[in-house]
Amino acid sequence: MSVWAGIDLGTSGIKLALFDDNEHLLAAASRPIAVSRPRPGWSEQPPDLWWRAVCSGLDELAATAPEAMARLRGIGLSGQMLGLVLLDEAQRPVRPAILWNDQRALAECRELLEKVPDIGRRSHGAPDPGIIGPKMLWLARHEPAVLESS
CATH class of the missing domain: 3.30.420.40 (ATPase, nucleotide binding domain)
Known part of the structure; x- marks a missing residue:
């Protein structure tokens, strides 16, 4: 068996x-x-x-x-789901994973809603700090070296 x-x-x-x-x-x-x-x-x-x-x-x-x-x-x-893991060229994580329940990208979500009011309709979901896009925006602003190394 x-x-x-x-x-x-x-x-x-x-x-x-x-x-x-x-x-x-x-x-x-x-x-x-x-x-x-x-x-x-x-x-x-x-x-x-x-x-x-x-x-x-x-x-x-x-x-x-x-x-x-x-x-x-x-x-x-x-x-x-929705944890952000960034890897370097050797396939090693460059920082701890930002998990699905992380809320650090709330400001980025608000900004997306202000700049693109119909983003929810266009993308079939409102920006949420748990999804990858706002997390990437947060990293670009607060940890740009991390993005450059991944």
């Missing part, structure tokens, strides 16, 4: 599970991940924490269910 892994990269932790073809849970692991809030409204995580948590969780699954891991046929992934 085949085994399937599920990995969920959530904001506060990573959850991993192994299931058989009949959807029976064979093993599970989780790892907490701290959210950094260096200023009010900010929400960041170093992407390397995600990788280390996934690897550690997979190691636990392999230790607790080695027979199941030997039959692993596929991995399903889910995760938080």
